[in-house]
Amino acid sequence: MYMLRDWTLFEKVWLALFTIVNIYLFFAFEDSLLGLISSLSGMLCVVLVAKGKISNYYFGIVQTATYAYISYGYSLYGEAMLNGLFYLPVQFIGLYMWSKNRTQRSMRGEDVAVKRLSKKGWMVLILIAVVGSLLYAELLHYIGGQAVRLDSAAVVLSIIAQILMLKRYAEQWALWIAVNVLSISLWVVTLITQGGNDLNMVVMWSAFLVNSIYGYVNWIRLSKGQEALTQ
Template identity: 30%
Template structure:
């Protein structure tokens, strides 16, 4: 059912293709601050978890499970997380928030990298750990509609392109290249409303 197929000259799997389309829809809805983005995040995270598991990207597999949990919380936050349970507005992190975010990313990187190195058969424990921790931070910031989530996603997505090319997930590498462009668009759009 998920046998490789040839698409535009490169090999992919149907589930990777489905995940690709769902992820594009997710980011377009996110840029527009449409709360339905969270439903598409949940669905695309579920399908991508299977894709990453097959590629032995265990950090990314676990990240998809966390994305599902954070997405439920983020969906609620976007709808009711503002003052008096109103729609949550776009805001910026304070200096303290920026420092805490950096520390959270570093701590997550350290813990995840050590876990992946010693308890899995991945050949990229440090990159997988770093990007998994960064992605989790980006998702948490996105859930609270913090403008800085786009900065995190730009950094993470650029690095993911290389990782996915290395792992042979060419369609997903293309997706993350598109994500970089879309994150820049999202940053500009959200900056106008912050």
């Protein structure tokens, strides 16, 4: 198909495999339909981000709205607020900002110019992440949230990573790797302690982890390729 003409074999196989696993879980374990929709739209979103494609934001709108609703049902208030109050409106901001920073299409089909973070930028980022996580954990504990330390760290790192994504920094992927590990832990703990039939959430975050590693490698490659074209 035309929309897949610049996709690599790995990207096609990975997306197809993830879709099959999620559909299997939906029928085998009677997972929720909303969880299936959230998981599939989320996977499409992150794969398109890894490719530097602006269209990721359309699937991001669906994923953030559905995931916020699911998280609220499990009293994961940090995740619910992050997605409903931050991620969802940011999808529209991202559409605008990426559209204003398009680059010419290359053989890889990326849509935007990629930037890199300085050492000073990393130092500031780490300081904000540590302080922000400690403060937000106290807030989540106050309102009766579950697994507040994991929830807080995942939320704060997600916000920072999303800002880096809007600014088109390749280093966003290092944070997404950490976020995905935390989120997998969060959902495993939640489903064990509370029960529930949303195994799709664990599968989704596991897939996100693999994709974030791929995204980091791909964005560094894109950055080097774009630098070579400007020299």
